[in-house]
Amino acid sequence: MCKVIIAGNQKGGVAKTTTVANLGIGLARHGKRVLLIDGDAQGSLTASLGYPRPDEIDCTLATVLGKVINEEEIAPFEGILRHPEGVNLLPGNIELSGVENSLVNIMSREFIMREYVESMRSYFDYILIDCPPSLGMVTINALVAADSILIPVQANYLSAKGLEQLIRTIRKIKKQLNPSLSIEGILMTMVNHRTVFAREIIQMLKEGYGNAIGFFETAIPESVKAAECAALGVSIFKHDPKGKVAAAYESLTKEVLSHE
Ligand code: ADP
Numbered sequence: 001m002c003k004v005i006i007a008g009n010q011k012g013g014v015a016k017t018t019t020v021a022n023l024g025i026g027l028a029r030h031g032k033r034v035l036l037i038d039g040d041a042q043g044s045l046t047a048s049l050g051y052p053r054p055d056e057i058d059c060t061l062a063t064v065l066g067k068v069i070n071e072e073e074i075a076p077f078e079g080i081l082r083h084p085e086g087v088n089l090l091p092g093n094i095e096l097s098g099v100e101n102s103l104v105n106i107m108s109r110e111f112i113m114r115e116y117v118e119s120m121r122s123y124f125d126y127i128l129i130d131c132p133p134s135l136g137m138v139t140i141n142a143l144v145a146a147d148s149i150l151i152p153v154q155a156n157y158l159s160a161k162g163l164e165q166l167i168r169t170i171r172k173i174k175k176q177l178n179p180s181l182s183i184e185g186i187l188m189t190m191v192n193h194r195t196v197f198a199r200e201i202i203q204m205l206k207e208g209y210g211n212a213i214g215f216f217e218t219a220i221p222e223s224v225k226a227a228e229c230a231a232l233g234v235s236i237f238k239h240d241p242k243g244k245v246a247a248a249y250e251s252l253t254k255e256v257l258s259h260e
């Protein structure tokens, strides 16, 4: 059984990309077969996994989605790169913005990514998709392809407020396009105890959304070590294995595994 989880939040800078990379590698460290898909035209996930110039990569998510749209054959594992820490990566780059535009005019435009993802399910235990900071066609395609959404939220008042629109979009997708979509959980990220406590934000979110939405027990602390990983192309498990962020991503990994 393969589980498809996307990291989504239309707000940028909430650690979607960082979470996909570290949760993905965390799952691989537990022996899972993992595919990470970079769904952001900025290619940040691709860059943070050791490909600093994503726009120079020939075969990406945009390429395979183009093939789905044109009903062309996709070779097995086409475009998929292998990361030394045990995950597979389908990179993303600027060409995705062209796909975003072309999707607008085609039939079943919300189901293009799903068709690709379905074809990969049998090879993997987890497929994690990194979404762009918008609720555009790529994010909608990812929501339709997914079993669940993990929502990273920065532990401050304003980013918590911004969740309303995302939750509304999720409800709509669930109703109209993907009834089996669930919320894997809200993940507090970059928690900094000098400002507001994550607990207070969680309290506020619970008051707003009731208990319908689960929160991860784990919160990811803020640390420069986490920010350094991207430039090195490695996970926090490699860069700072004994640090608090590695411990937090390991704990998040175990929570996700416990949802199986
Ligand atoms: P998003 O994908 O939501 O835009 P990113 O994962 O790119 O967010 O993270 C935004 C920035 O914050 C990046 O520079 C990243 O390195 C940094 N960052 C991510 N997680 C942490 C953390 N736990 N502590 C400090 N900085 C972090």
Ligand code: MG
Pocket (backbone or CB within 6 Å): 016, 017, 018, 040, 044, 045, 130, 131
């Ligand atoms: Mg990102």
